[in-house]
Amino acid sequence: MIEINFSGRPVRVTCQRQSGPFVAEFQIDVAIEYERGDMAYRHIEVRRIAGALGAEVHGVDLARPLSAEVTDEIRRAWLDHLVLFFRDQPLDLPAYMAFAQQFGEPVEYPFVRGLEGYPKIIEIKKLEHERVNFGGIWHADTTYQDKPPMATTLLAREVPPYGGDTLFANQYLAYETLSPGLQRLLDGLHAVYSSAKADTTKTREDRMQDSARDDVREEYLAEHPAVRVHPETGRKALYVNVAHTVRFRGMTEEESRPLLEYLYAHQIRPELTCRFSWRVGSIAFWDNRCAQHNPVNDYHGFRRVMHRITLAGDRPSGISAAAR
Numbered sequence: 001m002i003e004i005n006f007s008g009r010p011v012r013v014t015c016q017r018q019s020g021p022f023v024a025e026f027q028i029d030v031a032i033e034y035e036r037g038d039m040a041y042r043h044i045e046v047r048r049i050a051g052a053l054g055a056e057v058h059g060v061d062l063a064r065p066l067s068a069e070v071t072d073e074i075r076r077a078w079l080d081h082l083v084l085f086f087r088d089q090p091l092d093l094p095a096y097m098a099f100a101q102q103f104g105e106p107v108e109y110p111f112v113r114g115l116e117g118y119p120k121i122i123e124i125k126k127l128e129h130e131r132v133n134f135g136g137i138w139h140a141d142t143t144y145q146d147k148p149p150m151a152t153t154l155l156a157r158e159v160p161p162y163g164g165d166t167l168f169a170n171q172y173l174a175y176e177t178l179s180p181g182l183q184r185l186l187d188g189l190h191a192v193y194s195s196a197k198a199d200t201t202k203t204r205e206d207r208m209q210d211s212a213r214d215d216v217r218e219e220y221l222a223e224h225p226a227v228r229v230h231p232e233t234g235r236k237a238l239y240v241n242v243a244h245t246v247r248f249r250g251m252t253e254e255e256s257r258p259l260l261e262y263l264y265a266h267q268i269r270p271e272l273t274c275r276f277s278w279r280v281g282s283i284a285f286w287d288n289r290c291a292q293h294n295p296v297n298d299y300h301g302f303r304r305v306m307h308r309i310t311l312a313g314d315r316p317s318g319i320s321a322a323a324r
């Protein structure tokens with residue numbers, strides 16, 4: 001008996017001795033599925049930071065144009081891990097735009113003006129004297145639009161000496177950890193999303209003072225499936241969020257509230273999340289179709305400045321009636 005240990009998995013090969021000199025010829029075919037696999041990448045190194053989602057990507061210089069192979073690997077890692085983090089990438093604005101354009105089409109943010117000469121890059125900042133942080137509530141970005149952005153990327157320019165981390169939560173897992181009965185119920189529901197929920201509008205108030213666009217609307221409203229089928233992975237993700245969802249379609253706010261509140265608490269349970277600590281030059285790149293985020297507001301008295309680009313998305317599709 002020969003025992004071979006392959007990547008920690010034992011493979012047993014038994015040879016029967018007949019007569020004469022021992023000659024054994026054998027072939028071992030081992031198919032290994034790398035589970036969200038670090039070794040499955042040839043050009044980048046992918047290190048998970050938590051069980052639910054999130055991975056740091058190393059071995060790549062984002063200041064230069066990426067080859068098609070590297071872009072493909074980053075996209076695969078992104079679809080696997082929902083949010084990717086890059087360290088030490090202090091890109092100037094043209095390089096940051098070029099990085100983002102390799103993954104999608106940058107779009108403007110509906111409320112805040114972009115930077116001079118770069119309308120599709122906005123500054124996310126909290127100043128020393130401010131108390132409220134931009135987007136400081138669990139959400140996926142601007143789901144009140146008919147075609148909410150596929151992705152968002154942030155590049156850290158100034159970070160506080162402590163705090164100011166961003167939390168992320170996996171909405172595939174949020175859906176998958178519901179009971180089959182509730183999953184079936186949600187599969188058939190649509191939700192209504194508004195840009196005007198009070199807890200959310202206050203998180204953009206400071207920026208509306210100094211950087212509001214001239215064409216801001218009072219309210220954006222959209223309807224989307226409560227469970228969205230991811231257009232690239234085909235997986236189902238819970239799509240309601242506390243920042244923008246107001247009710248289920250065909251129901252009042254009062255009727256919707258108990259179930260929505262259950263889902264808001266469920267979808268951000270600690271084991272569904274990861275937490276990223278920023279350094280100057282860190283980049284996060286997340287998938288709004290299957291992940292939510294929430295920046296932690298725990299650094300009063302210090303500045304935090306990020307540059308943000310969002311990438312265009314499609315109209316969310318749900319589970320077809322036939323598939324339910």
Ligand SMILES: O=C(O)CCC(=O)C(=O)O
Nearest residue numbers: 124134135141166295308
């Ligand atoms: O500041 C952050 O970490 C995230 C802010 C936010 O919600 C966003 O940029 O979409």
Ligand SMILES: [Fe+2]
Nearest residue numbers: 135140141293
């Ligand atoms: Fe956001």
